[in-house]
Amino acid sequence: MRHEILLHRHATSLAGFAMIVAVFASWVKGTPLMKKPLAALLILVATVTSAAAHSYRKGTLMIGHLSAQPARVGEIGKVFGPLLNQGPNQDVLVKIETPVAERAELWLAEEGAKRVDEATLEPKVVLNMLPGGRFIKLIGVRQPLVAGEKFELTLTFKNAGAVVVEAWIEDKPSGR
Numbered sequence: 001m002r003h004e005i006l007l008h009r010h011a012t013s014l015a016g017f018a019m020i021v022a023v024f025a026s027w028v029k030g031t032p033l034m035k036k037p038l039a040a041l042l043i044l045v046a047t048v049t050s051a052a053a054h055s056y057r058k059g060t061l062m063i064g065h066l067s068a069q070p071a072r073v074g075e076i077g078k079v080f081g082p083l084l085n086q087g088p089n090q091d092v093l094v095k096i097e098t099p100v101a102e103r104a105e106l107w108l109a110e111e112g113a114k115r116v117d118e119a120t121l122e123p124k125v126v127l128n129m130l131p132g133g134r135f136i137k138l139i140g141v142r143q144p145l146v147a148g149e150k151f152e153l154t155l156t157f158k159n160a161g162a163v164v165v166e167a168w169i170e171d172k173p174s175g176r
Helices: 014-029 037-053
Strands: 056-058 061-063 066-068 077-085 091-097 101-108 114-116 119-121 126-129 134-141 150-157 161-169
Touching (some): 061 161, 091 101, 126 134
Antiparallel strands (some): 056 061, 061 077, 091 150, 101 134
């Protein structure tokens, strides 16, 4: 991690929460996980740790799990995921950079795919980058994007500044 950025990883995964509830429920009901408390504890720790490693926080800005589609060298890649501004004032995503592509741009696919210069993050509103909507387009992919691997992205915001995050390459990226 870069020293100039105060970045806290933050667990916000719905799947992680669901796993916690399932493990707790199994203890209450006395189901088979109750008979294997060490296994249940390991599942819980792995889930929470995994969720924490995929989300980021800088000040009042939260960036959820970012996922990318697999792509070959020279192809176009796409990145999806949620952004949340928890502060009282809007912020604006103004620049995206990554070493895995010649360029990274913000695109909107809702009204025919078109490039947009910036994305405004209103206070307390989630900006979802999802398939069929807003997304980050990687133009001129420099290295194969292989499922199971990850790569760095730098998202620069007008107020919060630069945030270095990781995007996980998934066969079916969800953006959640």
